[in-house]
Amino acid sequence: MSIPIACATTLVLAAGIASAAPSLPGVGIRHYGEFPADYRPTTITLGTDGSVYAGSNDNAVTGAFIRRVPPGGGSSVLFSNNKIFDPDGVLFDATGAFSGVANSLLVACSGSNEGFGVIYALRPDGTQLTVAGPLQVLNNNDSMAFNSQKVLYVNVYPNERIVRFSGQTPVPVIALTGTGGGSVMVIDDLDRLWVTCADGSVRRYGSDDVLQATIALGPGADPAVAFCPGGAMTKGTYVLNNQSHVLSRIDAANQLVPVGTGFPQAYGITFDAAGNLYVAAYQTGEVFRSGCPADLNSDGLIDDADFSIFAVAYDILDCADPAMPALYPADLNRDALVDDADFGIFVVAYNDVICG
Ligand SMILES: [Ca+2]
Ligand SMILES: [Ca+2]
Ligand SMILES: [Ca+2]
Ligand SMILES: [Ca+2]
Known part of the structure; x- marks a missing residue:
């Protein structure tokens, strides 16, 4: 036996x-769920019910369905009713501040025309409405974040710009010229905006859009960022180095404090309100969640x-x-x-x- x-x-x-x-x-971290192996999760966002929604870097001309991992974890299920072209960026709009629809999912995409971008909202039943665009100022936009006043910011990678909405009008507010363009963006509890750039750095901007710090991780770092409100993990902004596979917290002196190792290549990382970490592996679709400290x-x-x-x-x-x-x-x-x-x-x- x-x-x-x-x-x-x-x-x-x-x-x-x-x-x-x-x-x-x-802290501990474990397998939590999975998207399809070819889903290529690029951003993730949490719904009020705990669902993990992921944008996909499936650039098929016919589009891709948006999927979510249900509350409690497991295999992902379909969310959008229709395929959407280039749906990289997702952000849950719990109050309907931007879309006008409570508990909707914002999706930032390329427009059907080259050089344009559009933001859709998916209602809780998976049906779709257009909220912004198509506009050149949103050209192939992706990562999105709300500040404390529920004002929406969007990374527009090809334009090397970050755009802030004034009502429904997108206004370029941060120039990332010379950085290679932005990738993952997050806003912390002080309304400071953190963006990872193609030059392997994380840049922090104040709520006045002025650059405060450039934290260089190295040319190949290809980093991702997320903000933890405290709780299960220490409050602060965390950065994943996709070259060393090390997760670090950025301390008040802009130094990296390593907290984890062996992470998969990932851009979709986020925390819930209790400070639990979620990571969606870009290459495999596997989702990890912190917890299980023993x-x-x-x-x-x-x-x-x-x-x-x-x-x-x-x-x-x-x-x-x-x-x-x-x-x-x-x-x-x-x-x-x-x-x-x-x-x-x-x-x-x-x-x-x-x-x-
Ligand atoms: Ca102790
Ligand atoms: Ca894409
Ligand atoms: Ca895109
Ligand atoms: Ca063990």
């Missing part, structure tokens, strides 16, 4: 390795392998000790010590066995 059990264990471990699971020490080796199981890692760290105690494993996975309450407080958290999670 031991042979089948051993085989089953090996298969589970092999599957974990094959998916190149990311690691988020002290899974110290990030294999989806909570077992004796994790306890062994915990026991070693508990004996070392101080995260400043060079012997402590990198990124301190056993410091579950993130206070720089591995002690009885962490053990209390570990024991509760250990009883769950499988990351739920």
